[in-house]
Amino acid sequence: MTFVRWSRLARLSASRAGTVPPIAALLFGAVLVLGLAGCGSTPTPTYNLSAPAGFTAGGRGAGQLVVVAPTALAVLNTDKVMVEPGPGQVAYLADAQWSDNLPALLQARTIQAFENASKLRRVARPGDGVNADYQLVIDIRTFALRITDQGPVAVVELSAKLIGTQSGRILAAQVFKAAVPAASTAGPVATAALDTAQEQVLVQMVRWASARF
Template sequence: MMPTVVRRLLQASVVGLAALSTACSVLPQAESLTYYQLPAVALTAQQAPASHKNLIIQMNRPHAERLLASSRITVLPQGNELSAYKGARWSDDAPALLRNRLADALRDAAQFRAVVLDSESVIADWELGGSLSAFQVEYVQGTPRVQIQFDALLRDQASGQLIQTRRFVAQQAVDGTAVPQVVEAFGLATDALSLQVTQWLGSLTVVTTTP
């Protein structure tokens, strides 16, 4: 005959396993995510001073607040309420997406000797960074539109001297409310902002002496 103490221990174990099984069965399932790349259209070559052809420009990842610095696709449905599209993510965080898009645009524009990223071990002449204060969908009178705001800082890498600053803003209406339509609008807005940045850099006449 099984001792009473052993029998009670076995009964407690069975009850514990049953409770654990029940708890596991009610845990929420992991959210199914779809990842999106930022659409882009190649820019044509842009005019720039001949001196730019001797320069290497480094693209730095812009600073951003926590939610904007993530891979979430953010939206302001009303007022200052900041949210994100459920089940959708960018392929990288927003500051990295913008940095990479601007770098590609500058390579397309063929204004500089080379365009590099801050993640690469290359000595550059100029650095372009700044802050990303908007990279989101905003609802204006019930209509969604993409809003991007980039405050650019251009400085000389060797001396750290600030060369120029400029605020860039791009807006693009969203043709619908589905996430793929939102992503397409983000692509158009970043294309427009990239063109603004390349034209601005091409208009500068500051000359940096390369050793």
């Protein structure tokens, strides 16, 4: 399989780096530099996410919404494509990466999804100077290629909360999830499956939020 494992042992070793003898640390640093130099000779292919189009979403009024940058754990706050080889295990594809860190990329595609659903004049991002009535807060629970007994499956799960800007209260909340089978763990195939899954999730989320503002 074309992915690089990040095991608990590796994390434990990293946490004890301060106890490594100076000579051992220098040797480790030299090996790391050589390894990075070798990796740099072959650029990792970069893949993008797309915003769903060709769908519509209703609305209750003329409220304006800002889409806050999604939150995510450190393992997902990266441009690497995450793999779950087994329960509690984390790895990354060695032959693929996203075009930006996942939260930033997903925020952009979420806004575009709202715009594509005829919400162009009602959705923005924080800092655009919009006096928003609502905030959409998203947490990335899962965005990974999950290895199962039936084969690899692209799983995207997002938790969304619609918050009233004036009241600061959560007006609605829901979890959205999609799973799309992938023919293999190869970079182009895996990223395409993840892209399809996130499009399905965004359509669900845009329609859900649009009915409430």
